[in-house]
Amino acid sequence: MSKRKLTRKQKWRIEKVQQERIARAQKKEQLIEQELQDDSLGSEQQGLIIAHYGATLDIEAIGQPGVIRRCHLRTNLPPLVTGDKVVWRPSLKDDTGVVVALEERYSLLTRPDNHGRIKPVAANIDYIVLVIAPIPMPHLNLIDRYLVAAETVGIEPVLLLNKTDLLNDEGMEMLNDMLSIYEDIGYRVLRASTRTADGLAPLKNFLDEHISVFVGQSGVGKSSLVNVLLPGVDTRVGDLSETTGKGMHTTTAAKLFHFPAGGMLIDSPGIREFGLWHIDAQAVLEGFREFRPYLGYCRFRDCKHEKEPGCALKEALENGEILEERMFSYKQILDSLES
Ligand SMILES: Nc1nc2c(ncn2[C@@H]2O[C@H](COP(=O)(O)OP(=O)(O)OP(=O)(O)O)[C@@H](O)[C@H]2O)c(=O)[nH]1
C-alpha cells in the first residue's frame, strides 16, 4: 500500500470518528435539554466544582462538604474549571445532576496551551503559596519569576519557607535577610517544617477559609506539606474515581480538597508547575509589584529602563525605593524571555 493511500484512509477514519463524536455530543445535549424541560430535575442550588473530567464534573453542594454529584453540563456554558461556583440541579432519577449556570469568578488561574491560547485551569483561588526551602536553595530569580506569574493572574502570592529544621542560626539569618526583601515589598512570609511540625499551626490558620494552591520548585516539599495538611488523602492522579471515569485527562486534572483544619487546596501537577509558564515582557515589568508606581513616568515612552536619562525606575533605584536585587532579577527574567 502506498503511503498516500494510507494517509487518505487515516484521514477518512479521523473524520468518521469526529462525526460520531459530534453526533454523540448532540444527542447528549438533547437529553440534557429534555431533562431541563420535564420534571426529572430538582430545584436549583449552589455548588462548587471539585473535579473536572472533560464532559462531566464533580459538584459539591455548597455548605455540605462530602455531598458530591457527577454532573453534566448544560450547553452554552463557558469552559468551567475546578474551584468554579455554579448553579446546578440534581437529577431525581439517579445521583447525577446538571450544571445550569456559572457564578462570577473572583480569580482565575490560566495557562497558555500548545497553541498559545490562554486556557482556564482553576478558579476562585485566594492564595498562591510559593514553597521554598534551604535545599534546594532558591535563586532570587526563580522566586521572582513565580511572583511575577502570580501578579499577572492577580492572585495573592505568599512565600512559605519549608524545612526550617535544616537551618542553623547562621542559615536562618541568611534566609531571613533574603525573605525580608519580600516582606518589605509587602509579601507575606510563612515558615514551616513538615519534619518537626514547626510553624504548621500558623500555616493551618492562614489556609483556613481560603482556597490555596501550592507551587514551587521540585524537592522543596510540596507533597510533604500536602500530606501533613491532608492526612490520609492521596492527591496523586489516578485514584479510584478517576480511573473509573471516562474522560482520561487525569494527569492535568485539578482537584479540590478540604483541609481538615479548614480551608481548601486545589492541586494538580499542572498547577504545581505554575510560574514556569510563558510570560511576556510587559507582564514581567508589571509583575514587579514595587515598580508599578513608577511605570509611565519615564521621560521616554519607550524607555527600556537601562541607560536612558529621566528613567523613573532608575531614579527609584538610586533613591533606594527599588532594591538592586529585584532590578537585577527583573533584567534576568527579561533576558531569559528574549533568549
Ligand atoms: N528536613 C526536611 N525535609 C523535608 C521537609 N519537607 C519535605 N522534606 C523532604 O524533601 C524531599 C522532597 O519533598 P517532596 O515533598 O517530595 O517535594 P516536592 O516539592 O513535592 O517535590 P516534587 O514532587 O518533585 O515537586 C523529601 O525527601 C522530603 O522528605 C522538611 O520540613 N524538613
Ligand SMILES: [Zn+2]
Ligand atoms: Zn525607564
